[in-house]
Amino acid sequence: MKKGIIVDLKDQYIVVLTPTGEFVKGKREFDHVVGKEVLFTPYEEKKWGFSLPTVQILAPIVALLVLVFSVMAFSSFSSQKVYAYVTIDINPSIELALNGSLEVVDVIAYNNDGSTVLSRIHDWKHKDVLEVSKKIIEESEELGFLTTNQEVIVGSVIVAKDENVLLDLNQKLEQVKQNATTPIEIVQITKEEREEAVQKGVSPTTYVVEKKETQLPTSNRANSFVKEKLKEPNKEKGKQIEIQQEIQPTLKHEVKNNTPKNDWKQKEERWKEKIEKKEQKTINRQEKREQKRLERQEKREQKRLERQEKREQKRLERQEKREQKRLQRLDKKEMNEKIKVKSKHDKVENESQEDKKEQKENIETADKKGD
Numbered sequence: 136m137k138k139g140i141i142v143d144l145k146d147q148y149i150v151v152l153t154p155t156g157e158f159v160k161g162k163r164e165f166d167h168v169v170g171k172e173v174l175f176t177p178y179e180e181k182k183w184g185f186s187l188p189t190v191q192i193l194a195p196i197v198a199l200l201v202l203v204f205s206v207m208a209f210s211s212f213s214s215q216k217v218y219a220y221v222t223i224d225i226n227p228s229i230e231l232a233l234n235g236s237l238e239v240v241d242v243i244a245y246n247n248d249g250s251t252v253l254s255r256i257h258d259w260k261h262k263d264v265l266e267v268s269k270k271i272i273e274e275s276e277e278l279g280f281l282t283t284n285q286e287v288i289v290g291s292v293i294v295a296k297d298e299n300v301l302l303d304l305n306q307k308l309e310q311v312k313q314n315a316t317t318p319i320e321i322v323q324i325t326k327e328e329r330e331e332a333v334q335k336g337v338s339p340t341t342y343v344v345e346k347k348e349t350q351l352p353t354s355n356r357a358n359s360f361v362k363e364k365l366k367e368p369n370k371e372k373g374k375q376i377e378i379q380q381e382i383q384p385t386l387k388h389e390v391k392n393n394t395p396k397n398d399w400k401q402k403e404e405r406w407k408e409k410i411e412k413k414e415q416k417t418i419n420r421q422e423k424r425e426q427k428r429l430e431r432q433e434k435r436e437q438k439r440l441e442r443q444e445k446r447e448q449k450r451l452e453r454q455e456k457r458e459q460k461r462l463q464r465l466d467k468k469e470m471n472e473k474i475k476v477k478s479k480h481d482k483v484e485n486e487s488q489e490d491k492k493e494q495k496e497n498i499e500t501a502d503k504k505g506d
Contacts, residue, residue: 136176137159137176138173139172141170162176218235221291224289224340225272228338228341229244239261272287288341289308
């Protein structure tokens with residue numbers, strides 16, 4: 136114990152001036168006041184830190200927490216990482232980005248029709264590629280983009296080098312092909328081909344199919360042309376006829392003009408034809424949608440007019456009823472007034488008759504008295 140005078144008070148301790156002139160911290164008591172001479176115990180400040188046993192206990196817990204958070208972060212990163220792409224090309228061109236579990240993590244529309252289809256599908260996030268592909272095909276059929284016998288082209292791109300992902304994706308696409316009601320062609324696309332297609336702003340499947348068509352030899356294209364012409368029926372006779380003589384000059388002319396320039400022109404013409412057909416289809420669909428919209432608007436307007444006419448008819452009926460009631464009240468009032476007037480008149484007549492009778496009686500009484 137030490138002795139000194141209190142010069143300052145703090146929450147946890149006091150400041151004491153000792154006889155030797157030192158300022159020392161002491162433990163605070165409830166009766167301490169500034170200026171009082173007291174015996175005090177020196178105040179020891181708490182030192183924050185961990186002892187060796189505490190560190191030994193906490194170290195495994197911290198390591199476990201770090202491991203758990205690392206696994207969670209890796210799992211989250213893995214679920215968002217793109218392992219493969221699947222492109223569905225009808226007229227709407229849509230691409231699905233897949234993670235390692237073949238769940239959809241992103242969707243890309245390569246044209247307006249694709250955006251229209253995607254606007255009707257909301258719950259695609261982290262859904263299985265089989266489920267989302269089925270929804271896209273169903274929505275395309277419902278919107279009129281896909282006819283019964285129209286072929287759907289499905290392309291797959293493997294980004295990550297994982298054989299399990301490749302095998303699982305092929306199995307999924309085969310299931311899509313088996314479950315679909317329309318014919319489906321599956322196309323394998325390389326990562327480089329997809330990048331080239333993205334740079335050109337076209338669907339990867341469309342790009343690969345066009346690329347393969349342009350790379351076909353002229354003789355193969357000519358042979359396919361001959362086969363198609365040989366299958367054409369004769370409309371007049373109702374049976375197939377041979378038209379090799381008609382096709383042979385065309386064949387020779389095509390082989391003769393097999394130059395890169397002509398190939399490029401043919402490719403450009405085909406591309407223009409496809410664009411024109413797509414634009415025409417889009418215009419037709421827009422016209423149909425506009426026609427349906429006008430029909431719906433006309434029906435709504437007709438129903439509105441019918442409702443308005445019914446309301447007006449009911450209003451007139453109510454007004455007529457009110458008028459009838461008003462007239463009935465007036466008739467009753469007039470009748471009551473007539474009855475009142477008649478009663479007054481009868482009362483006046485009765486009074487006048489009584490007066491006359493009374494006068495007459497008075498006169499007779501007077502005459503009797505005079506006699």
